Amino acid sequence: MHDNYDLEQLMELVQHRQLRRLREILVEMNEVDIAGFLDELEMEQEILVFRLLPKELAAEVFAYLEDTEDQEKLIGALSDKELREVLDELYLDDTVDLIEDMPANLVDRILRNTDASTRSQINQLLNYPKDSAGSIMTTEFVYLHPDSTVEQSFARIRKVGLDKETVYTCYVTKNRVLQGVVTVKRLLLSAYETRIGDIMETNVLSVTTHEDKEDVAQLFSKYDLSALPVVDSDNRLVGIITFDDAMDVMEEEATEDFEKMAAILPSDKPYLKTGVFETWRSRIPWLMLLMLSATFTGIILTSFESALAACVVLTSFIPMLTGTGGNSGSQSSVAVIRALSLGEVEFSDIAAVVWKEIRVAALCGLCLAGANFAKMMLVDRWLMRNPEVTPTVALVVCLTLAATVLCAKIVGCTLPMAAEKIGIDPAVMASPFITTIVDALSLLVYFAIATRILGL
Amino acid sequence: MHDNYDLEQLMELVQHRQLRRLREILVEMNEVDIAGFLDELEMEQEILVFRLLPKELAAEVFAYLEDTEDQEKLIGALSDKELREVLDELYLDDTVDLIEDMPANLVDRILRNTDASTRSQINQLLNYPKDSAGSIMTTEFVYLHPDSTVEQSFARIRKVGLDKETVYTCYVTKNRVLQGVVTVKRLLLSAYETRIGDIMETNVLSVTTHEDKEDVAQLFSKYDLSALPVVDSDNRLVGIITFDDAMDVMEEEATEDFEKMAAILPSDKPYLKTGVFETWRSRIPWLMLLMLSATFTGIILTSFESALAACVVLTSFIPMLTGTGGNSGSQSSVAVIRALSLGEVEFSDIAAVVWKEIRVAALCGLCLAGANFAKMMLVDRWLMRNPEVTPTVALVVCLTLAATVLCAKIVGCTLPMAAEKIGIDPAVMASPFITTIVDALSLLVYFAIATRILGL
Numbered sequence: 001m002h003d004n005y006d007l008e009q010l011m012e013l014v015q016h017r018q019l020r021r022l023r024e025i026l027v028e029m030n031e032v033d034i035a036g037f038l039d040e041l042e043m044e045q046e047i048l049v050f051r052l053l054p055k056e057l058a059a060e061v062f063a064y065l066e067d068t069e070d071q072e073k074l075i076g077a078l079s080d081k082e083l084r085e086v087l088d089e090l091y092l093d094d095t096v097d098l099i100e101d102m103p104a105n106l107v108d109r110i111l112r113n114t115d116a117s118t119r120s121q122i123n124q125l126l127n128y129p130k131d132s133a134g135s136i137m138t139t140e141f142v143y144l145h146p147d148s149t150v151e152q153s154f155a156r157i158r159k160v161g162l163d164k165e166t167v168y169t170c171y172v173t174k175n176r177v178l179q180g181v182v183t184v185k186r187l188l189l190s191a192y193e194t195r196i197g198d199i200m201e202t203n204v205l206s207v208t209t210h211e212d213k214e215d216v217a218q219l220f221s222k223y224d225l226s227a228l229p230v231v232d233s234d235n236r237l238v239g240i241i242t243f244d245d246a247m248d249v250m251e252e253e254a255t256e257d258f259e260k261m262a263a264i265l266p267s268d269k270p271y272l273k274t275g276v277f278e279t280w281r282s283r284i285p286w287l288m289l290l291m292l293s294a295t296f297t298g299i300i301l302t303s304f305e306s307a308l309a310a311c312v313v314l315t316s317f318i319p320m321l322t323g324t325g326g327n328s329g330s331q332s333s334v335a336v337i338r339a340l341s342l343g344e345v346e347f348s349d350i351a352a353v354v355w356k357e358i359r360v361a362a363l364c365g366l367c368l369a370g371a372n373f374a375k376m377m378l379v380d381r382w383l384m385r386n387p388e389v390t391p392t393v394a395l396v397v398c399l400t401l402a403a404t405v406l407c408a409k410i411v412g413c414t415l416p417m418a419a420e421k422i423g424i425d426p427a428v429m430a431s432p433f434i435t436t437i438v439d440a441l442s443l444l445v446y447f448a449i450a451t452r453i454l455g456l
Numbered sequence: 457m458h459d460n461y462d463l464e465q466l467m468e469l470v471q472h473r474q475l476r477r478l479r480e481i482l483v484e485m486n487e488v489d490i491a492g493f494l495d496e497l498e499m500e501q502e503i504l505v506f507r508l509l510p511k512e513l514a515a516e517v518f519a520y521l522e523d524t525e526d527q528e529k530l531i532g533a534l535s536d537k538e539l540r541e542v543l544d545e546l547y548l549d550d551t552v553d554l555i556e557d558m559p560a561n562l563v564d565r566i567l568r569n570t571d572a573s574t575r576s577q578i579n580q581l582l583n584y585p586k587d588s589a590g591s592i593m594t595t596e597f598v599y600l601h602p603d604s605t606v607e608q609s610f611a612r613i614r615k616v617g618l619d620k621e622t623v624y625t626c627y628v629t630k631n632r633v634l635q636g637v638v639t640v641k642r643l644l645l646s647a648y649e650t651r652i653g654d655i656m657e658t659n660v661l662s663v664t665t666h667e668d669k670e671d672v673a674q675l676f677s678k679y680d681l682s683a684l685p686v687v688d689s690d691n692r693l694v695g696i697i698t699f700d701d702a703m704d705v706m707e708e709e710a711t712e713d714f715e716k717m718a719a720i721l722p723s724d725k726p727y728l729k730t731g732v733f734e735t736w737r738s739r740i741p742w743l744m745l746l747m748l749s750a751t752f753t754g755i756i757l758t759s760f761e762s763a764l765a766a767c768v769v770l771t772s773f774i775p776m777l778t779g780t781g782g783n784s785g786s787q788s789s790v791a792v793i794r795a796l797s798l799g800e801v802e803f804s805d806i807a808a809v810v811w812k813e814i815r816v817a818a819l820c821g822l823c824l825a826g827a828n829f830a831k832m833m834l835v836d837r838w839l840m841r842n843p844e845v846t847p848t849v850a851l852v853v854c855l856t857l858a859a860t861v862l863c864a865k866i867v868g869c870t871l872p873m874a875a876e877k878i879g880i881d882p883a884v885m886a887s888p889f890i891t892t893i894v895d896a897l898s899l900l901v902y903f904a905i906a907t908r909i910l911g912l
Contacts, residue, residue, distance in 0.1 A: 028659050032679050158644055167641050168624045184640055185623050188614055203484050221707055223488050224700035226682065243699055244680035250703070251677055254710040255794055261717070262790035262887065263783055271795035272805065276812060280819040283787050290783050291824055292831065294776035301772035302842065312765055316757035319895050320750035322775060326782075327719055327746055327888045331739050334718035338711055339727035349728065356732060363736040368747055375748065386758065401747075431718065431887050432783045439775050 010037055014045050023052045031057060035064035046070065047077045059089030067273065068101040075106055084113045091165050092118065093138035093245065096125045125239075133216045134209035136249065137230045137239035142170045146179055146197030150190050157184070165242050169227045172200045176236040178229055180204055206231050209238060214253050218343055220246035257341060261334065261430035263290065290432055296440045297322075304447045307456040313388035314450060317397045318443070320372075325404040325442040326435035328364060332357050332412030333434050337426045340416060347421045353413050361409035365402035373398045396450050403449070404442040411437055466493055470501050479508045487513060491520035502526065503533045515545030523729065524557040531562055540569045547621050548574065549594035549701065552581045581695075589672045590665035592705065593686045593695035598626045602635050602653030606646050613640070621698050625683045628656045632692040634685055636660055662687050665694060670709050674799055676702035713797060717790065717886035719746065746888055752896045753778075760903045763912040769844035770906060773853045776828075777902060781860040781894040784820060786887035788813050788868030793882045796872060803877045809869050817865035821858035829854045852906050859905070860898040867893055 013022040026034055026049070034053070038046050038061065053061060065071050075083060087095060087110065095114070099107050099122065111119055121139050128134025142164050144153045153170065161167040170187075172180045180200030190199050206229045207216055219228060220243055228246075230239045256266040263286035267274055274282075301308070308315055336353060339345040345353060376394040380386050412434050416426035450456055469478040482490055482505070490509070494502050494517065509517060521527050531539060543551060543566065551570070555563050555578065567575055577595050584590025598620050600609045609626065617623040626643075628636045636656030646655050662685045663672055675684060676699055684702075686695045712722040719742035723730055730738075757764070764771055792809060795801040801809060832850040836842050868890050872882035906912060 030659060030661065030679060154644065161641060162645060167644065184644075185617060188610065188623065188640075189618060203486060205486065221700075221703045223486060224703075226699070243682065243703070244677075247677045247680075247699075247703060247706070250706060250710075251798070254706075255798070258713075258717075258790055258794045261714075262786050264787050264791065270798075270800040271791055272801060272808060272812070276815040276819070279791075279812070279816045283784075283816065284820055284823055287780060287783055287787070287820060287824060288827060291776060291780045291828065294779050295831070295835065297775035297779075298772045298836075299840075301775070302769070305768050305772070308771060309765065309768055312761050313758070315764060315771055316754045316761070318774060319753040319757070319778060319899070320747060322778075323750050323753075323892060323895060324743060324747045326891070327743055328739075330718045330887065331720050331743070334714055335720060335727055335735075338714045342707070342711070342726070344726040345728060352728060356728070356735070359732040360735045360739065363732070364740055364743060367740055368743060371744060372747060375751070379751065380754075384755075431786065435782070436779060439779060443775070 007037060007040065011040070014041065014049060019048075019052055022049065026053060027057065031060035032064050034061045035066070039066050039070065043070070043073050047074060050074060051082070055085045056089050059086045062086055063090060063094040063098075066270070071098065072102060072106060075102070075109070080109075080113055083109070087114050087118075091138055092121060092125070092140050093136065093165075096122055096135075099126065128209055131213050132209060133207045133211040133213055133230050133241060134239070136213050136216070136245045137209070137241045138165050139239045140164045141227075141229075141237075141240040142167050143173045143237065144170045144182065144196050146172050146174055146195070146200065148196050149192065150187050150194045150196070150199075151192040153182075153187060153196055154192075166227050166240070169240075171229055171237055171240070172196055173237050178204060178206060178231055178235055178237045181229070204229065206235075207241075208233065213249050214341075216241060217246045217249040217253065221250065222343075253341075257337070257427045260425060260427035261337070263287065263430075263432040286432065290436050293436050294439070297436075297443055300440060300443045300447070304443075304451075307447060307451060310456050311388075311393070311450070311454060313386070313393060314396075314446070318446070321397070321400055321404055321442050321446060322435075322439045324368060324401060325408040325438040326431070328361070328405045329408035329412035329434040329438045330431035332360075332409045333416050333430050336413045336416045337430060340420050340426050345417075347417055350414070350417050353417065354410060357409045357413040358406070361406045364409075365405040368405060369398040369402045372401055392453060396446075396453050399449050399453075400442065400446045403445045404438070407441045407445065408434070408438045411441070463493065463496065467496075470497065470505060475504075475508055478505070482509060483513065487516035488520050490517045491522070495522050495526065499526070499529050503530060506530060507538070511541045512545050515542045518542055519546060519550040519554075522726065527554065528558060528562060531558070531565070536565075536569055539565070543570050543574075547594055548577060548581070548596050549592065549621075552578055552591075555582065584665055587669050588665060589663045589667040589669055589686050589697060590695070592669050592672070592701045593665070593697045594621050595695045596620050597683075597685075597693075597696040598623050599629045599693065600626045600638065600652050602628050602630055602651070602656065604652050605648065606643050606650045606652065606655075607648040609638075609643060609652055610648075622683050622696070625696075627685055627693055627696070628652055629693050634660060634662060634687055634691055634693040637685070660685065662691075663697075664689065669705050670797075672697060673702045673705040673709065677706065678799075709797075713793070713883040716881060716883035717793070719743065719886075719888035742888065746892050749892050750895070753892075753899055756896060756899045756903070760899075760907075763903060763907060766912050767844075767849070767906070767910060769842070769849060770852075770902070774899070774902070777853070777856055777860055777898050778891075778895045780824060780857060781864040781898040782887070782891035784817070784861045785864035785868035785890040785894045788816075788865045789872050789886050789890050792869045792872045793886060796876050796882050801873075803873055806870070806873050809873065810866060813865045813869040814862070817862045820865075821861040824861060825854040825858045828857055848909060852902075852909050855909075856898065856902045856905050859901045860894070863897050863901065864890070864894045867897070 038049060041049060050058060099110060140163060142157055142160060144156060157167050168184045170182050171178060172182060180202040181204050182196055182200040186199055205223060209230055209232060226243045228241045229237055230241060232238050259266045265282040265285060267282050373394050376389055380389040415429040419426045419429050494505060497505060506514060555566055596619060598613055598616060600612060613623050624640045626638050627634060628638060636658040637660050638652055638656040642655055661679060665686055665688060682699045684697045685693055686697060688694050715722045721738040721741060723738050829850050832845055836845040871885040875882045875885050
């Protein structure tokens with residue numbers, strides 16, 4: 001249902017230069033799909049097709065082009081007049097996104113082709129920190145006066161609404177200070193002579209320009225918002241954030257969390273658009289760090305070399321022990337990281353979290369140790385006839401297993417909470433990091449128990 | 457800014473039974489915050505406070521209560537009349553969500569207290585599969601006739617709009633078949649006598665009732681939609697999905713992916729609301745499975761026992777090798793899983809993906825092997841004076857390292873793609889699963905190289 005256009009047919013029309021027919025089809029298509037089609041074309045064809053589009057549609061399509069290099073070349077190919085037309089139709093927040101991705105000479109050209117008032121708004125928006133609410137807001141919104149009537153307000157919406165990203169939530173201001181909001185639904189359901197001040201909602205949720213954009217996205221999902229006003233420190237309305245930008249932030253942040261949890265440095269390009277070298281650069285730092293920190297496990301193993309030589313069978317359970325420890329730890333850490341990022345848990349809950357994890361660890365450890373004891377006796381000793389796997393050895397392994405699971409779960413839940421507390425992103429404390437620590441811990445426990453029980 | 461209410465003050469008002477003052481504060485509060493406050497109260501107090509709320513607000517608050525057990529008890533405490541009032545105000549999709557979580561006797565009571573038409577709509581919605589578009593849609597939308605004028609349409613919106621979840625996108629239907637959509641913005645900017653059929657957008661994105669809800673959420677984020685019509689197989693409009701429900705789906709699906717990637721069975725309760733036993737049940741199956749599958753690594757180690765005994769120093773590099781392999785593999789698998797779930801990559805891209813991962817693996821392997829060789833010579837041999845770490849041993853370890861990284865990255869990117877192809881959720885093929893496979897692979901490679909080069 002959603003891919004309701006035929007890419008091959010469009011391609012053929014381009015190849016055969018049947019531009020009139022192509023234009024007829026394009027103007028009926030969704031702007032996102034047209035952008036997807038342009039992304040598939042060679043640069044020269046892309047410019048040709050882009051010029052076919054009516055200017056309003058062209059601006060919408062332009063905002064959805066995926067590849068910033070394509071946007072760059074396209075701007076380079078447009079005349080100043082064409083560029084001005086596109087920029088006139090672009091929403092202000094999209095223009096700002098564009099400018100952030102362009103090289104300096106194009107930024108100059110873009111700014112030269114916008115009018116003075118837009119230029120000053122752009123400069124203002126560009127000044128907000130990268131991850132702040134200010135950086136994702138738009139300054140194009142409808143504001144009403146509390147003393148206007150519903151009828152006057154409709155007239156105002158009709159007059160200014162066309163260029164605004166949303167008209168459905170109108171902001172009531174007095175000397176630029178936010179007084180309340182009123183939805184178009186409310187306006188539609190009220191008598192024409194009603195005063196806005198009498199029907200506006202005064203309990204307004206708002207954020208300041210410097211709020212973190214991830215927290216802002218959380219507010220959208222918590223309160224099911226479609227738009228959120230952004231105010232400065234004096235409660236003056238400076239912009240609004242719309243739900244589509246909040247959804248983008250949610251998706252980006254989730255991707256970033258996934259990457260951090262897999263020891264990848266975050267990148268904001270799609271997988272196949274990222275070059276080999278760039279991918280390598282985002283992956284090698286953590287790999288290197290984690291590899292070198294495995295030196296500790298090496299040192300531990302070396303210092304128990306004689307014990308291992310005396311009872312070689314112990315070696316064969318090392319991967320199982322470190323693996324199970326790592327898995328237990330990452331379960332806890334990921335559960336806690338996600339709970340932190342959804343705001344379900346805060347640092348002050350640390351006692352409750354640790355106590356919960358200890359009980360879960362006890363249950364898990366008990367089950368795993370029991371199952372492993374049975375498996376060692378039945379499979380390793382009886383089925384595979386390995387005489388070295390004595391009940392005492394099995395006891396050592398299973399005690400270690402239970403202790404490791406406990407350590408792993410405690411480490412797994414406390415490290416992300418501690419990271420949050422000291423202002424590091426908890427997502428970094430996920431599987432790879434936890435695994436490296438738990439590897440060392442489980443070996444220490446293993447040899448401590450083995451030397452005591454087996455007297456090595 | 458957002459926690460603009462004082463929990464302690466509210467609690468005190470409850471304790472001192474200052475209910476009139478409490479009500480004055482509550483009616484000014486956001487429904488989500490009131491629900492958050494009720495979640496903090498004892499059941500008895502919760503019922504008391506809930507009854508203070510005006511019925512429309514009560515219904516909104518009810519929909520946001522987090523704990524389904526609380527909702528259950530609250531329904532139990534309400535009289536039939538009160539329940540009917542709440543249900544009347546509840547949006548239909550929220551009622552359906554509620555019914556899905558309630559025990560049978562309460563479902564009966566809820567259905568008894570809704571009118572016949574609502575009941576039949578509820579039954580219809582309940583019949584859609586759990587993860588389908590039908591299960592998250594609402595049947596409460598505004599539809600217009602293509603031959604109506606803008607003026608007639610405004611009159612219609614004023615009449616029916618109050619109970620609809622959104623009035624901003626109106627659906628134009630003829631004999632229930634979807635003809636187009638028209639936004640209120642468009643209506644506001646058009647002359648009163650204009651015919652709807654002349655201004656409606658006919659290129660409408662829609663989904664069928666059985667579409668997967670995760671794909672639906674992706675559409676919202678791709679096309680920046682605020683609402684999406686749902687049609688049956690004859691293109692008859694049966695419901696709409698609004699962006700707030702799509703955002704919830706996105707968030708749930710991301711949480712589910714995080715959980716699957718950490719070898720946790722998905723649960724839909726917040727972290728601290730999930731009991732110890734329940735948490736254990738969601739974690740033990742994968743732990744158990746992965747532990748038992750580590751048997752293979754044990755078997756591999758046992759069969760090379762004599763080689764290990766001849767050159768014990770090899771043992772001390774096992775955790776570093778399996779760890780680095782596991783980390784490399786999970787980087788690739790998580791990158792590919794995320795790309796699959798965002799629709800950036802499909803199964804047909806498998807050659808491009810594998811080729812990319814091979815080149816990244818070559819770069820990473822080279823760097824890691826080089827760094828590790830230097831580290832073994834400088835730290836292990838020279839600094840720690842371990843004579844067993846000869847250049848030949850270092851060569852064995854570093855060759856294994858490079859080969860392991862290559863294997864790990866290939867396994868890490870192909871398994872999620874294969875899972876997608878055969879209809880398993882790729883997220884299951886993340887770190888823990890990959891790690892277990894890579895552990896075995898890296899040991900096999902290690903001993904193959906060691907026996908050949910060291911002649912063990």
